[in-house]
Amino acid sequence: MPRRRPGALRAEQCGPRIWEDLSPDRIHGLSARASLAIHRVEWLSGDYYIYPGSTERALRRYQEFLAPQGRGPLYPRYAQCSCRGCSFDDVRHAPDVLEQVLQELPARPRAELKRQVASLDAAYLKSTLPDPFARHRQWRSDLWWRRRLADGEEGG
Template identity: 85%
Template sequence: MEWRSGDYYVYPGTTARALRRYQEFLAPQGCRPLYPRYARCSCRGCSFDDVRHARDVLEQILQELPPRPRLELKRRVMFLDAAYLGRTLPDPFAHQRQWRSDLWWRRRLADGEEGG
């Protein structure tokens, strides 16, 4: 599926990269909230600095996969989604700040640029 995709952000290895980024974001232990950070650049490499972009890519891949692999990936993503939802805070102004506020993972409070 990655080879056949015509999307700029979906290329061979991107599923593993998006999953790894999502897991890394949720890795810090503790009960303090986590805040996604905007990527400084929207190129293929830097865009994954924003965990929300990684989740966008996973959603697109889920939509394009055949049923069985989709189910396998969806189970992993759902587990991470539950952790993300529990470790981030809602953004009451997301509809004004986010270009894709229809996606629940983009309606969470963010904190500036990655590495900034």
């Protein structure tokens, strides 16, 4: 009877990993390798706002907000609720999620996602106006995307 390789024995002991059981969808604009790395980060993150699909949702929300609608400046709106689903009503939550995911990614997938986020950040910076009183209004005024003028409550 042939001898089994140590790697095969260890693989049986550990069992399948979470991200091997599920085949994640590829995130539009990113490679399959980067999408898989993001999927792993989302599954293993302990953060309430980082969950499977949150990165893709953040990218989509950021792009929707920046879609050309007119020539005037854009004003983010506050979310009425801070739960996982409603928090994306405020577009400024999308860069929060993306920044958190970027910090946890390995180098190559981080660089790939960062290129996509950098172009969105440049468009956001160009399309919105600075808020001179953000230090007094915002709870996270240390983040540049939180220091932009907002319009008020969502739906109001």
